[in-house]
Amino acid sequence: MxxxxxxxxxxxxxxxxxxxxxxxxxxxxxxxxxxxxxxxxxxxxxxxxxxxxxxxxxxxxxxxxxxxxxxxxxxxxxxxxxxxxxxxxxxxxxxxxxxxxxxxxDTGTWFRHLSIKTRAWIHTNKEFDPKALEERMDNATALEIYEPERCIECGCCIAGCATANIREDFLGAAGLNRVARFMVDPRDHRTEQEYFEVVGSDEGVFGCYGLMACDDNCPTQLPLQWQLAFVRRKMAVAGLKR
Amino acid sequence: MLDTGISPQRSIGRNPRMDLYLDLAQLISGFLLVGFLWTHMVFVATIIIGVNTFNSLAQFLDDYYLSYVGIPFIGLVALIHVIVVCRRIPNRYQDYWRHARTIMHFDTWTWIFQVVTALGIAFLAGIHVFLVIMGWPIEADTSAARMHAFWWFYLVLLILGEYHAGFGIYRQFVKWGWIKRKTIGFALKSITVIIVALGLAALWVFVQLGGALR
The missing domain is CATH 3.10.20.30 (Beta-grasp domain)
Structure with a gap:
């Protein structure tokens, strides 16, 4: 050559x-x-x-x-x-x-804001017992959690997203993927309704146009379409229940 | 109580479920309109079988008042669809345009044409419905005369309508569903090709008939 x-x-x-x-x-x-x-x-x-x-x-x-x-x-x-x-x-x-x-x-500030806004940590009422054995989780659930956790927070999905480019407050695929991870985690005790308050709006999952530039441009090939659709269905059910 | 990041200020004065309701209204009205469009095109295509088949179907819909219920209902659904989807149009369309030109991403482009075709359909379909109602009842010879004179109008409306319906429903499947994008894309493309082919064939037959009637 x-x-x-x-x-x-x-x-x-x-x-x-x-x-x-x-x-x-x-x-x-x-x-x-x-x-x-x-x-x-x-x-x-x-x-x-x-x-x-x-x-x-x-x-x-x-x-x-x-x-x-x-x-x-x-x-x-x-x-x-x-x-x-x-x-x-x-x-x-x-x-x-x-x-x-x-x-x-500076992707760091953006992602830190995202973590705070979505409260991206385990919410539990359980008292932590340092002497107890760690609770077991079945393998399928663990895999469902670790797949979205592969996100490296590079910002490609946000940069590619038309909605994120137009409106500042949109959580984008990275944010919704993060929330999806907590939704399947049995250690997190937040209710559907509490999740709905965070992502059940146009700032969250309903702001997605479904253009899938996130899915097409993710360098780690996260199943973002799957994750976004999962959150959308879950939030639609939560919103209609009450 | 768990600290979940819910801001109390936002809980008053605004229905927190409004964005969901609007999204569902867009989904349901869109599905109804696509269902209508495809049924409509199949009905119109009965002209390929024969003038009598077309006329008796139109007569049937008229006799059982299906047209009188269907047309206002679809008009109402279309109106809801227009009102609801308008919220998706960016305040500054230049932002969207610049973004689309930068990332050169197929689905991002198709959405721009979704807006363009929407405007075209609103205008052309309005004229079409007006002409049909003015020339009531629906009969093969009046339809043929219209198609013969305005075939280009119907050709444009057919293409705009099918584009908008095809990509619109594709995007809804992508947003809600668990079917792979390639799979659903292929299925919808196939249906669209069939419907466009039916439409073109019907248009061709009508234009031929219109010519013969003169």
């Missing part, structure tokens, strides 16, 4: 220097075997422009830091091979989230 020269068109803006308006900047780079966008960005920063800002930690699609719009689609830079693309690749920061600079966005 002949080595290609790739052109990266990258969004540049640093809030610390607001006099320089947001713009696209081009960088050229020789493609190497098995190159990912993450590798390319590191080489650009090392060899061409040390001021380029982007996030990464694990480079193995586990930490969810390097999510960005690659040719418009939300992707993890570390999981995206340049050979799957043409010689011109456009990189933009994820929308919805607060921009830190260039390709770096």
């Amino acid at each position: 002949k080595n290609r020269t790739l052109t990266f068109s990258i969004f540049r803006y640093n809030p610390a220097t607001p006099e320089i308006k947001p713009h696209m900047q081009s960088y050229q780079l020789d493609e190497t075997t098995g190159m990912t966008v993450f590798v390319a960005l590191n080489r650009i920063r090392e060899e061409q422009d040390p001021s380029l800002m982007f996030d990464f930690v694990c480079r193995a699609a586990i930490c969810g830091s390097c999510a960005m719009l690659i040719n418009g689609k939300p992707r993890l830079a570390c999981k995206t091979l340049t050979r799957d693309y043409g010689s011109k690749i456009t990189l933009m920061p994820l929308p919805v989230f607060k921009l830190i600079g260039d390709l770096s966005v």
